[in-house]
Amino acid sequence: MTFIAKPKFHHPALPKNDLGLTHRDYEGSVSTLCAGCGHDSISAAIIQACWELDLPPHRVAKMSGIGCSSKTPTYFLGQSHGFNSVHGRMPTVATGASLANRDLVYLGVSGDGDSASIGLSHFANCFRRGVKLVYIVENNGVYGLTKGQFSATADIGSVSKAGAPNTDEPIDLVSLAILLGATFVARGFSGDKTQLVPLIKSAINHRGIAFIDCISPCVAFNNHPGSTKSFDYVREHNDAVNMLDVIEGRDEILADYDQGDAIDVTQHDGSVLRLRKLHESYDPSDRLGAMDYIQNRQAAGEVVTGLLYLNESPGDLNDRMKTVDEPLNALSERELCPGPDALDAINAGLR
């Protein structure tokens, strides 16, 4: 049995958000991942982000594929519907779901095996379409559930626990996502919650498809010397290009800042992303420049993190398809069925 319910009792003075909910109301069941797994930190960051955003948990739908990462939606937002689907196919399920009801928040959690190997085509195409989805890849460079085989995001020369080096070119998910039309692309690190929580919050507020590649070391199979996805390696080579604050409500934009140090970007919902620049030259609105920078730093063995690309006027698949404002799943035969008179006219045209 791997389902363990979490006890409901909690400290009476836990802070509450605007919905009157505590942090605990955003939790799920007890994680069954290995102690110290990076994925659990990401779950915690998702919980914090949703709590801080005052999201009603039931208005979030959790989507995932198969693998360690895809198990995690059980461990957060227990009041949300979840769908642990088919290996690599999470984006397709999320596409259908978001077409059926454009009003929910879709939180997709996937892994590097799920997204970079078996499901690469769906990974690619959901960005092309602009599915309304927060797409998080918990990227550890290995297959955890099958005990440590390299995944397609493993760097060349990164060594396995048994000491064998990876010889295949890695797939860089952030560069791909930018190339394929994602309108919000970030990279985080499960070991840096301060950076990750605002990234998740701004991804949720984003109107188009938001992708976060989150390096999340596998403590069981890929956290040893020689691995480029270990806690130590990522800490030493983390090149954070910016830090993000999410400011909610229009009034708070008044706070002043030094031009050059910070950029404010107003999201569609009125929230403001305040980007504190850590690299003078990095401009996340420059699509080609972003890819150039990421590739160059990657070649030097660095892991570029932060908000890497943002399109300030995104749209989503529902917009492109001009679907009605009301969710399609709320329409009944009154709106959907043309009725017998229309059929008579059709019959008449077929004689």
Next chain:
Amino acid sequence: MRVNDFVVKFANVNGSGSASANRLFARSILRMGVPVSSRNIFPSNIQGLPTWYEVRVSQAGYLGRRGGVDLMVAMNPQTFDADIGEIEAGGHLFYDSTRPIQASRFREDLSVIGMPITRICAERYSDIRQRQLFKNIIYVGALAELLGIEAEVTADLVRELFKRKAKLIEPNIEALDVGREFATRELAGAVDLAIERADAVGDRIFLEGNNAAGLGCVYGGATVAAWYPITPSTSLAEAFERHCRKYRVDPDSGKNRYAVVQAEDELASIGMVVGATWNGARAFTATAGPGISLMQEFIGLAYFAEIPAVIFDVQRGGPSTGMPTRTQQSDILFCAYASHGDTKHVLLFPDDPAETFALSADAFDIADRLQTPVFVMLDLDIGMNEWLCEPLTWDKDRAYDRGKVLSAEDLEAAREFGRYVDTDGDGIGARTYPGTHPTRGAFFTRGSSHNRYARYSEDGADYVENMQRLQRKFETAKSVVPAPVIKRAGERTPFGAIFYGSTAPAMAEALDSLSALGIRLDTLRIRAFPFHDDVAAFAMEHDHVFVVEQNRDGQMRALLINEEGLDPARLTPVLHYNGTPITARFITAEIVRLCRELGSTKDAAE
């Protein structure tokens, strides 16, 4: 003179514009009040390969293929000799006599009708494309004249056909007249086949199954369609979108009450369908056998996690790429048991486009009630050919049956919610759509084993309970799916026949032919799997049951044996699987032969 009962076959080169001209020919006969059925036999190719169009004319109303050809319109030099070989003894050959053809290539028993069509066109038209296109219209004009199809009928059809391209009307009518004038002048009395005005069509309509299915999806309330282009199903998804553009645009906002995604592959198509239906929309995909192969994993998920889905399988010749533009009924077993593990799926078998419309709409109710995938088993013959069928009907008071779905109010009133709790004993739990209630009714959908509360469980008892409930649900399905259609011979007979889908019209004609030979059969047309109890009862009533189908392995027969425990010796396969639609003559000949064999075995045993 043979009146209103013969077969005309057109042999053409594909991409030459012959299809619309040939269609004009078929429809003009319908307008004369004489039933026709028409079948395209076309290559997996865009231009340059042989294609045929067969028109069965039958005042008696036989709409299947008969077999044999009475008038061959041989317009393709590549297949000329083989086409001549197909003509019935004493039949007719109509050909383009512009270039002389050696006398030895014609058969002596045929009446040969030459018309220098290429020369006529070359003299009349300077534009090369026009020469090609009008060539087809000119031979239709000549044939119409020879057979006695009224000039106003063909002209009216041209006017309707080019309603939106008015400048094409006159040139086409002129081309028809060129053909008619030549026929009157040079070919009078050359054929002993005739169309005479009749009143045998009634209010029936002429429609393709894929079009009917797309329309059925609109009427059935589908709002999300996801598909990947594949012959012969492509025109189904395209028909849905076309009908949606007409009937599903909100008049106030101009926005769409539908979404159609051309997906990256069939895995994505079914994934999108499952995501949409999980989230409370009605959704479908349309594909053919190779697409179903790719969808297997998701189909198993939808079965096990109990998510409705409607899947159209427009069957073509398999296995592998097989014969993409030919027809078969060879995905039966593979759809019935699609995906790994113990699975069983609901299949529907419409027998013509009108029933396709009805069952396509019904499929959404069935899928929602049973919370499981439902396959609508079409084939290329029904899907891509125009069939004469009853007008489509819809009850104005019909409401969609969404099955057991709990609202926020239901959840407030309920004591507890368990997604897979079998409260009603029919194997079907209640579901909720995401976003329904702040604190009640949320559950986790998964393809891994789960208990009745949808929680992950590796406990064997939970697993077995779940699998037994799914079996119970499949029993419930028997009362939800359409019952078979049984027809009695009128007198007691030891012979029965079971058939389904596009075999129906050829079967109807074969029954009459067999009856004339003194062989009478009761018949049962299967319309769904799981089988209604009447199916096994019918088999048990007869000593010999012929199971007529269009595949090599007798797949429906195997399914009957496996699911109903029927004695294989009782079920005799009658199998047609060369990729062309089954013919009445084939069925008749096979059953006559088998009856003789059965008779002689019986004599030997006695």
